[in-house]
Amino acid sequence: xxxxxxxxxxxxxxxxxxxxxxxxxxxxxxxxxxxxxxxxxxxxxxxxxxxxxxxxxxxxxxxxxxxxxxxxxxxxxxxxxxxxxxxxxxxxxxxxxxxxxxxxxxxxx
Amino acid sequence: xxxxxxxxxxxxxxxxxxxxxxxxxxxxxxxxxxxxxxxxxxxxxxxxxxxxxxxxxxxxxxxxxxxxxxxxxxxxxxxxxxxxxx
Numbered sequence: 001x002x003x004x005x006x007x008x009x010x011x012x013x014x015x016x017x018x019x020x021x022x023x024x025x026x027x028x029x030x031x032x033x034x035x036x037x038x039x040x041x042x043x044x045x046x047x048x049x050x051x052x053x054x055x056x057x058x059x060x061x062x063x064x065x066x067x068x069x070x071x072x073x074x075x076x077x078x079x080x081x082x083x084x085x086x087x088x089x090x091x092x093x094x095x096x097x098x099x100x101x102x103x104x105x106x107x108x109x
Numbered sequence: 110x111x112x113x114x115x116x117x118x119x120x121x122x123x124x125x126x127x128x129x130x131x132x133x134x135x136x137x138x139x140x141x142x143x144x145x146x147x148x149x150x151x152x153x154x155x156x157x158x159x160x161x162x163x164x165x166x167x168x169x170x171x172x173x174x175x176x177x178x179x180x181x182x183x184x185x186x187x188x189x190x191x192x193x194x195x
Contacts (some may be wrong), residue, residue: 013153029128032128032131032163033128035126036125036126036127036128037126039126040123040126050124050126050127050128051124051127051128051129051130051169051173052124052172052173053124053150053161053168053173054150077135081180083127083128083129084129086126100129102170103171105173106169106171107165107171109187
């Protein structure tokens with residue numbers, strides 16, 4: 001049986017807390033990201049970032065499997081990951097500016 | 110009858126799974142802005158390659174969503190050409 005979006009949301013929330021981060025406080029947005037993750041899991045067999053184009057070849061997409069390799073650096077520099085799923089406490093509180101996170105992944109990847 | 114001699118061509122490069130893409134799409138829809146949607150992850154292999162190559166002309170990072178807004182000038186319209194080229 002596949003995992004439900006709500007259950008995955010709960011797990012990701014615990015993971016975020018364990019890393020000193022939070023999930024985006026916009027639950028509708030979070031569930032939309034999770035729907036994308038689950039769609040990618042169905043398509044490719046793994047939960048690649050829904051905000052990036054995956055190749056479908058696991059070895060080539062390892063860096064963008066959620067949580068992606070760039071998450072920590074993006075949260076440190078911008079308060080949120082590229083997809084705005086994982087965010088800092090300050091980002092959620094609105095005490096730091098919110099901006100689109102520039103793509104950190106090398107373009108030819 | 111007034112015939113517009115300039116218009117803007119709007120293209121949205123998006124992924125079907127991307128929440129930010131959906132929000133941009135909603136903005137364009139809500140504001141009744143005509144646009145061409147290129148949902149790259151929904152294309153087949155060769156179409157996806159071509160769309161990605163096209164997107165990279167505008168955005169070398171090939172990130173989503175990308176909105177390309179191009180001015181189009183129709184006919185011999187020096188005023189419009191000068192305005193757009195300034």
